[in-house]
Amino acid sequence: MVVETEIYKKLHDLSERIRHLLTNSVTVSIEPENLLCSIECNVDALPVVCKQLVSRIGLSFATMIVEESNEEWLIQYVFYSSRIHILVNVMVRQEIDNPSFPSMSSIVHALDWQEREAEDLFGIVFEGHPVLGDFVLHEEWPEGVNPMRRTFRPEMPYPHKETRPEWQPRRILQEPGAFMMPIGPIFSGISESAHFLLETVGEDVVRSIPRFFYKYRGVEKIAEGKHPMEVVLLAERFAGTSAFAHSLAFCHAVESIAGVEVPERAVQIRILFAEFERFRHHISCIEAICNSTGLAVAASQAAILEEEALRLSCEFAGHRYLFGLNIPGGLSKDLSKEDCTGLLKRTDNILKRLDRLYKMLQYSSSFLDRLEEVGIICTEDAIDYGLVGPVARASGVCNDIRKALPYKGYENVEFSVPCETEGDGYARLRVFFQEAFQSVMIMSQTIERLSDEPIYIPIKDYPEGSAIGWVEAPAGAAFHYVRIDSRGRVIRYRLTTPSFTNWHGFHLAAEGFAFQDFPIILATFGLSIAESDR
Amino acid sequence: MSKWVLKGLETGVKTTVYPEKTETASGVTQGRPERLELLKDKRSVVNICPTGAFKINKNIYEIDLTRCIHCLRCLRSPEFPPAGWTGDYEWAFSVSEKTMKGPFSHCLHIRVVDGGACRACLCEISQTGAPYYNIHRLGFFITPTPRAADVLMVAGPVTDHMRFPLKEAYEAMPEPRAVVAVGTCALSGGIFGRSFASSGGVSEILPVDIAIPGCPPPPLAIIHGLLILTGRRPSLSVIDKPESRRKDK
């Protein structure tokens, strides 16, 4: 009860402050059970509201959610406060035949891509946005087709132009000898599909123009009309290398709609695997970094550790990428006592060898030369772009959702959030290593106090409602918004993923550095394109 | 640099014994659902499958592996007895008559294309080149250019935007060429199915020769697929008959 009144007080103070700052243009309400403060305002007041929330109250941007109903458009801008650990939700509405909102991207820079996405998928016009169009849907798609609209039928392949149109963004460099170097969409080696155009006059990349959504699978759309038990399969499979984190965020959302408290043991085992996944994910990033610099032995060593981690996942969770483990209401598989100690012991063994690798890398000057002072993102830019995860933490933005908005289970674990300030490739590598170490520490703390409860509580039916679930995925903050209708089906599923947020700022790191550094910078970001494209 | 050489030597040989022998290390595969005898209480297990991977054939429930997304529900559902499950990994099979026997069989160059995979499949493909699996020893190589490739390996349901790049890569390859579809997504669209944004499998775009089911298929299953293509291991339908199961263990 004490905790609840504390939250109530915080929310109350905040809402008073907001009322005071914004006087009569808004309606403010609070929901202490959801840690939420909601603000309703009209379209004209939106810029002032956003500005005050960000610059005066110091909130960080989480996600933007567009919803269409029969009569109106509803956009929710969700912010959070890492100081007092609550969410703030700004709601604006517009009549259905007037899909026009002011662009907020000049106030909240992270909204830039969010608005471009909504323009393509919903046909909403954001007045004042500098570049709309050709983002999610490439040129093959005719104008005016917006797949996220209610009327659009997703079941069949969409018939569109068969010729492959060329993508020709505007060139800015006019000097003699300036040219554009295309990379992708099919890269060399085994890599995900994306397209980069590097504009250059010779050695250095002056501008890097990315083009994503080659892997757009319409996850948000195909989730509509499905039962949460089916959508959870999508949640873990749209980004397979952080499957557990995303299915967890989805489960958080639907469990909070259903009003279900999962048993303590399920919460703890979820932390265990979430941290194990982070551990494996970071090893895989380290491998990619070693590989990009051509340090073959180190890359092989990291690959060995990664494979061992995958085998451990399979042995203890039944799946090498932890699929099928999270279900709304808990977990599908329990761990015995021996399992827990076995998992921890063998993870520790991997950790020791990872530590040795770290020490060796720190003294490999040829390796460090490729990473140090390469691909720099300064703190101001990281804040401005709202970057998240290890990338932000390597640039001095010490923000971690596990601390900023602690979710179930993390209240009682002690861990530190590794932070570096240089913002270069080497800083990111160090953050990956240190976070992997922290993850194992969290695992061992969790195993120590594992409780004896069931691991699953069945959810009989889902009431109408909506909720946001969040986690710190291996690559950073992820927010899943779910709305369930009266039939218990998902009618809106919105994913804001760390890769999407961070690719937005990737060009900052690539620009001003030499061509041959590009693959290295790409690797040090440790991002997934599947996670960004959805 | 010498310390790296030493480090490499110190690590020793990690590589799997497959295909000479059966790999028995735990965790190399998540296994797969098996055919079931028609039992009354198994019917509900069948209904639980989210992708309809179970098919009824006379008195047997057969599994359509090209649809199984490894959700493990038929194994773990709290309400029903579990379906049959086997812990093997040799489950790739050939779809066409094409093989790459003869001069090609120990020097195969593979171009990997991501057709919208969730990345787990791609990670498993990368693992085949890492020390634990090391496909180079079997004469398989990943090549950056389709011009030098014999095999096009595709993962993912082939999204709408990847159709053209995929076709172009295929057309750039010299004959003889083969297409290997990796993962349930590449075989049937998997969880993403057939929709406005994904074609529902590689075979909608290109002729597929080898199918490697699994979500994701473990590295050993991918190697098995390549071995089938080069005529060095039999395909699943042959292996699956109990009498022809391998006896070495």
Ligand code: SF4
């Ligand atoms: S693992 Fe899942 S998809 Fe595969 S057969 Fe069983 S229930 Fe169906």
Ligand code: SF4
């Ligand atoms: S088959 Fe499974 S693992 Fe492979 S790309 Fe599809 S969803 Fe991912």
